[in-house]
Amino acid sequence: MRNDLIIGLDIGSSFVRAVAGRQNASGKLEIIASGKANTIGNILQGEIVNIHKTTAAIAEALKKISGALEGKNTDYYFASNLSGSHINVQPYSSTKIRKNPREAVSLQEVYALIDEAKKPIAEKNPCILHTLPIGFKVDNLPTTLDPVGQIGQKIQADFMVVTANPDKYGLLVQCLVAAESDHIKKGNVYFSPIAASTAVLSPEEKEEGVVLVDIGSGTTEISVYQNKRLVQASILNWGGDRLTEDIRIGLNVSLENAEALKTTFGSAVSKLIDINEVVMIPGIAGRKPTPISVKNLAIILEERLKELAAKIVAEISKVGEPQTFKSGIVLCGGGAQLPDIAELFQKVTDLECRIGVPMVVQNSHASEEIHDPSFATAIGLVQVYYEQLDQAIPAEDHEPATIGDSQKESGKGGNDKPGIKNIFSRVVDVLMGSNEAEGEY
Numbered sequence: 001m002r003n004d005l006i007i008g009l010d011i012g013s014s015f016v017r018a019v020a021g022r023q024n025a026s027g028k029l030e031i032i033a034s035g036k037a038n039t040i041g042n043i044l045q046g047e048i049v050n051i052h053k054t055t056a057a058i059a060e061a062l063k064k065i066s067g068a069l070e071g072k073n074t075d076y077y078f079a080s081n082l083s084g085s086h087i088n089v090q091p092y093s094s095t096k097i098r099k100n101p102r103e104a105v106s107l108q109e110v111y112a113l114i115d116e117a118k119k120p121i122a123e124k125n126p127c128i129l130h131t132l133p134i135g136f137k138v139d140n141l142p143t144t145l146d147p148v149g150q151i152g153q154k155i156q157a158d159f160m161v162v163t164a165n166p167d168k169y170g171l172l173v174q175c176l177v178a179a180e181s182d183h184i185k186k187g188n189v190y191f192s193p194i195a196a197s198t199a200v201l202s203p204e205e206k207e208e209g210v211v212l213v214d215i216g217s218g219t220t221e222i223s224v225y226q227n228k229r230l231v232q233a234s235i236l237n238w239g240g241d242r243l244t245e246d247i248r249i250g251l252n253v254s255l256e257n258a259e260a261l262k263t264t265f266g267s268a269v270s271k272l273i274d275i276n277e278v279v280m281i282p283g284i285a286g287r288k289p290t291p292i293s294v295k296n297l298a299i300i301l302e303e304r305l306k307e308l309a310a311k312i313v314a315e316i317s318k319v320g321e322p323q324t325f326k327s328g329i330v331l332c333g334g335g336a337q338l339p340d341i342a343e344l345f346q347k348v349t350d351l352e353c354r355i356g357v358p359m360v361v362q363n364s365h366a367s368e369e370i371h372d373p374s375f376a377t378a379i380g381l382v383q384v385y386y387e388q389l390d391q392a393i394p395a396e397d398h399e400p401a402t403i404g405d406s407q408k409e410s411g412k413g414g415n416d417k418p419g420i421k422n423i424f425s426r427v428v429d430v431l432m433g434s435n436e437a438e439g440e441y
């Protein structure tokens, strides 16, 4: 059992969501506090466009949970996320002739290979968020996630490399550092789907093949997993807001009414709606109320979501035959709350589809809404951090996607946790495999 609380900070286009969580006595993740603050207009399509207001929203969300944090002399660490279409996820392969072919492959050798693989990527873009191993191949031996101990002349490593636009990453860091308080400081940044997938996908689903679709307000993140690994990811710069906009135009209503219609009366399957079902929208300044057909509302939503379903199939097809992804599609994010959305995706894609709700224990300070697909990323951030701690190895000279000390305290944090911060980029790589053998890394 681990006692330290970790804070997950999901910075989204509609809300900053903050949760504080820890493992309870039975090893389950317990969320002891949650809070959110609005970011609408200040983060567009996952990218920060107003530094001051985003910083204020982060600070507000943190304030909402800070009352539940015990021990004012304790420093709390946070994990935050980065999203937006500037993020690039690409496969990368590196081969090396081994110096001593008769000696077993060592852990250090594997790390050196990962470091070497990063160099040419870093020359083009130094902002590498993650280097996620897909597999290692020593001579003609089968590809493995754990080559340590194998013998051979040549070793090949395949990775997924996640890079971000350095300026956009810098803006996030700037906001996080500005919003840090005396007790909540020092954090790590993860590619959003890494967090959400940890909260809502099971290891079995990741092994069998699954696609996670996080429908936010300004983005939709599609990430594909196979053999426990992230094998494909892309971020669309539209999400639930596009649906609202379609309703606004299609039904000639205000944006506010379009959002209310979507979230209160929307459905993704129009044939389930009676043709006579009508909602009255109050008229402005004494004008007559306007009748809105609920079936038309559903038709608009269904058409746009069919487009998304086609994109999902296209993403899966980049890495394999869709039908071989036996665990199908899992939906999360606020957009996954639309009634009948799983049925629609299942019908259009012919893949099984379910809604991904984080499975956590809720403490009395946390709100009911943590059991909601829109909390997948915030909760997953806490989980990712914990999994890394569980797999922590002695620190070496790795530069992680870590913020806090370097920007703020010149690396001399008073209450630092030795061996934790400096290993993150490496351990998150290992973590993505969730392979027992990899725990040894």
Ligand SMILES: Nc1ncnc2c1ncn2[C@@H]1O[C@H](COP(=O)(O)OP(=O)(O)OP(=O)(O)O)[C@@H](O)[C@H]1O
Residues within 6 Å of the ligand: 011, 012, 013, 014, 015, 016, 045, 046, 083, 215, 216, 217, 218, 219, 220, 239, 240, 241, 244, 259, 262, 263, 264, 266, 333, 334, 335, 336, 337, 338, 339, 374
């Ligand atoms: N019941 C509902 N039915 C349909 N859509 C909903 C419902 N509830 C919320 N949404 C939509 O979910 C979206 C917000 O999702 P979420 O909170 O996951 O976004 P975000 O994480 O802030 O943004 P992003 O991930 O795009 O940066 C909005 O478009 C909102 O309209």
Ligand SMILES: [Mg+2]
Residues within 6 Å of the ligand: 011, 012, 013, 214, 216, 217, 333, 377
């Ligand atoms: Mg989101």
